Amino acid sequence: MTTTVATRPRRPVKDPAAAGRGVYVILFVIILFSIFPLYWSLVVSSRDQSAVSNYPPPLVPGGNLWDNLSTAFEQGKFGLALTNSVIVAGTITVAVVFTSTLAGFAFAKLAFRGRNALFTSVVATMLVPTQLSIIPLYIMVTQWFGWANDLRGVILPALMSAFGVFFMRQYLSSAMPTELLEAGRVDGASTARIYWSVVLPVARPGAAVLGLLTFITYWNDLFWPLILLNTQNPTVQVAIANTASGIEVDYSLVLAGTVIATFPMLLVFLLLGRQIIGGIMQGAVKG
């Protein structure tokens, strides 16, 4: 390889990654597209209904934002909805991180009979989306447990995640040195002891990222809460879905609702964007 390069006249090979101005321009246009709908929701929710119905439509925010936000907040029961969403997404996140870290550790670092077959079956379960099981789930949760319109019913079916197990296994098999485990064994520590004092500290960064991704997913989930919860006890997504029905839709209020629902996630994203992006890219590499 070196000889080939040496015998040729050495052309200045350009830095592989040096981006020209054109690359920046295209990327900025793409980002404009990806931000514009959110900006538009802000514009619409800061105007009243009649202003939005004008031609040409206004392209800059007006002065009605707080009015619309507070009207939407009361009409859509957003105080309760936000609390419910925090409870639902928070509980699910803690549970998913817990079950995934345990199973991920076992799959990454422990030897046991049937490990590969079991892990394959974890991946295969990703083929079974909840949408297909809603009828029995609904019967179980409402008739057998009696949890219609109850947050526990929203939470319970989501306590485990095949993606989570997969993610933690990938993370631990590269982040966790096997020598640490062996050292623990030699010292006579039980597996549980090793899990607590060796695995968990190492797993923490990966677990945090998995937690973030899980929280975002369940904050944004609509299908199952929509079926289980009524308008009096909604999550945020159910609340905004409820505002937008009927023949005459007042978009300034509807989009004020979406602003309320999206804002907390945007804040999380601004603060922890680096970790979220890292998590998505990490989960992908060996996918």
Place this chain on the structure above:
Amino acid sequence: MTADLDHRGAPPGQTRRRPPGQASPHRQAWRSRLYRLDVKGSPYLYIFPFFGLFAVFGLFPLIYTAVISTTSWSPRRPGSEDTSVGLENYQNLLGDENFHNALLNTFGIGLVSTVPQLLLALGIAHLLNYKLRGRLFLRMGVLVPYITSVAAVALIFNQMFARDFGLLNWFLQPFIENPIDWRAEKWSSWLAVSAMVTWHWTGYNALIYLAAMQTVPYELYESASIDGASKWQQFWHVTIPSLRPTIIFTVVVSTIGALQLFAEPFLFDTTRNNNGGSERQFQTVVLYLYQQFWTNGRYGYGAAIAWTLFLVTVVVALANFLLVRRIRSAED
């Protein structure tokens, strides 16, 4: 990478030096047995929470759906859950025009959303793979739509695609005579729903492709460029083949997602009768399932739709896998 700990790790009773004056042989044997039990048994304990929960809330409902699909169960007719109808629901489904229509819509919207979405994502990932200033900012900008909930996306796009006073019709005003009623036709409603899906997922897929691109060894590009390959040829002959496993992964995942499409068409029809447009222009299979189950209270028929969709999903995922696998791999 994984160590076979029960072979390499030292069971205390055998190789570990016993501290003098501790543990009688009897107790030693007991501890050794405990140790073996721990090493052999505890892995199952650790994977149990996942598999236990999955058995109850994943596997059982899937099987129970199959059982329900052979009944005429409706909450409106007491006792109907015990009325077996055999495979009648499936027979009816085969002849159900609304189901055929829902399948057509699902595949149509799926195609119009998945293909551009993944191609765009490839292009964006390629751009993001350059050495850039403000990398984090650019990546975050691309990922913003993913953070937005599907419901919010649908509602915002609802306004943009409104017939009267919608943003898009205003932009198109100079080119068209009458404002387009996006919900009214199959093609236009498919476009609108696909736009929502594409906007939401493109950035996410771009980051997944980017992650894969970063693992392509630079030497491959170097030798290609020494051989006189243009940038475009490098993209086709180095990048794409190296990305093969990732492309398979994203195609399969987006296809499964497209077959489950619900929230966008559900919210796009503001009447909330779950018809997916006045003539069911954009009623997807899951929206039809929801309508049968929720609006019409037909549990048995809904369950038959769910199982049929499950089978369709498995077949399509496999077909996809086989098809995309034909991309030449980097090793060939």
